[in-house]
Amino acid sequence: MEKLKTGGIEWLRSSVLEMIRDDGLTLGDKLPSEKEMSERFHVSRPTLREALKLLEQDSIIEAQQGKGRFVTAGAMLTIARPITKFESVSDMVRSHGYVAETSILGFSTIPADAEVAAALGIAVDDPVMRVERLRHANGEPLVYSLDWIPVALFHDGQQGRMDWAGSIVEMLTEMDRRPIASTANISATMLPELVAKLHKLEQFGPALLIEETCFSDDGTRVIFAKDYHRGSAFSFSFVRK
Amino acid sequence: MEKLKTGGIEWLRSSVLEMIRDDGLTLGDKLPSEKEMSERFHVSRPTLREALKLLEQDSIIEAQQGKGRFVTAGAMLTIARPITKFESVSDMVRSHGYVAETSILGFSTIPADAEVAAALGIAVDDPVMRVERLRHANGEPLVYSLDWIPVALFHDGQQGRMDWAGSIVEMLTEMDRRPIASTANISATMLPELVAKLHKLEQFGPALLIEETCFSDDGTRVIFAKDYHRGSAFSFSFVRK
DNA sequence: TGCTGGTATCTTGTCAAACAAGTTGAAAGA
DNA sequence: TCTTTCAACTTGTTTGACAAGATACCAGCA
Known part of the structure; x- marks a missing residue:
């Protein structure tokens, strides 16, 4: 299988975000299973999980063992130019x-x-x-x-x-x-x-x-x-x- | 081997942070290898990597393939009560x-x-x-x-x-x-x-x-x-x- | 002696397969 | 009809393996 030449975990993270947007998933909706997503993005489950954990830390998704992953409130609050972004x-x-x-x-x-x-x-x-x-x-x-x-x-x-x-x-x-x-x-x-x-x-x-x-x-x-x-x-x- | 009953990835993340502090690692210092840390914390490499990726996202550590993981500048800037923490x-x-x-x-x-x-x-x-x-x-x-x-x-x-x-x-x-x-x-x-x-x-x-x-x-x-x-x-x- | 190149070995990055554990729903039985 | 059981999902975790980059060392050669 081909490698993640496209740019590592960060690329995968934004791919999942893009998927959430394109598929019109909103708050409370269930994401595809890890198996399904790992096939869709051509990565292994452990690799995918690293990216999902990043989204979890930003409170964008939430995992529930046995049930699945769900879109949470964090996904709704994004800001174009937050003050926390360092710039001159x-x-x-x-x-x-x-x-x-x-x-x-x-x-x-x-x-x-x-x-x-x-x-x-x-x-x-x-x-x-x-x-x-x-x-x-x-x-x-x-x-x-x-x-x-x-x-x-x-x-x-x-x-x-x-x-x-x-x-x-x-x-x-x-x-x-x-x-x-x-x-x-x-x-x-x-x-x-x-x-x-x-x-x-x-x-x-x-x-x-x-x-x-x-x-x-x-x-x-x-x-x-x-x-x-x-x-x-x-x-x-x-x-x- | 026993499970991560102690509290999941979040516990592992802070364990690594604690290790950095206790071992007196400062900017530019090399962390132990993934193998070594996974043994120290009694978790598998993929699980450990999920925690390390979180620290990476916060610019606290940085990974260099073939060389190792290093403490970066983000580790120096921590704030007790950031305004970005939601509170009443x-x-x-x-x-x-x-x-x-x-x-x-x-x-x-x-x-x-x-x-x-x-x-x-x-x-x-x-x-x-x-x-x-x-x-x-x-x-x-x-x-x-x-x-x-x-x-x-x-x-x-x-x-x-x-x-x-x-x-x-x-x-x-x-x-x-x-x-x-x-x-x-x-x-x-x-x-x-x-x-x-x-x-x-x-x-x-x-x-x-x-x-x-x-x-x-x-x-x-x-x-x-x-x-x-x-x-x-x-x-x-x-x-x- | 001094340089070169290969090799062994370390690191992180990724993958595959398996099992544990929690959830769900449907089939089987009373 | 109601209850129980079980099969099939899900996420959580482990093990083992290989790829790719970095490094140190050592043999061979000029």
């Missing part, structure tokens, strides 16, 4: 339908304070590059961002030649330090008074503040970011279960 | 360290407007129970909540005898309509002016607004809720990857 602020702004420009409000190398040091897992007073930026569209401010990046990540003083207007994610990618995940914290606040006054953002209104620490694939913490999203312009979706 | 507002407030009281600001049966009808999947003008509540601790307001529940869920006019001061989740549980998941939307805003004025909440400040539609296990939409969390008192964590 630039991509996020784009996905909200804005064509935004980026202004550099300032950047400098400074010693890390206690908060930044703790977030990045470095020592207090270790040097970090601090970048302050504002994204805006049609003259309206959208996101006020603060980013801290450990200077230790840069080679031989290359931080001087950086293009801070672009995506920091892309910049780090070229340095082989692409951030792939983060732990984040979300809250509501006003812009810090000093910031609002300095950059004429008194009309910004309530902001959705996302503080996140980004990790590269080797576990290095590469960015600590505070992004103030203008409340009247942004909202994020997610699934709770 | 009461539990959430408690977990933030508040001993809160609930005040009923009002409740009434009204026809659903377009927004509520769309969220609950019912027709406009279908009757819904609207409950308006405020949670507060030490005289300080914490969460202003609006809940809409389809009247169709109640039997023979029992909505009059309800105890709205308790958790709506618990109430629905007794009606065999326990909400188990939701799709949610988060944004930052101020309290609606009218609400602030009517209930003396002018000092509430910026609020974290979570709008969510809750589902019971049979897929019925049982609650549409708008919860305004006081910005200065709440923040939520989650993992992005």
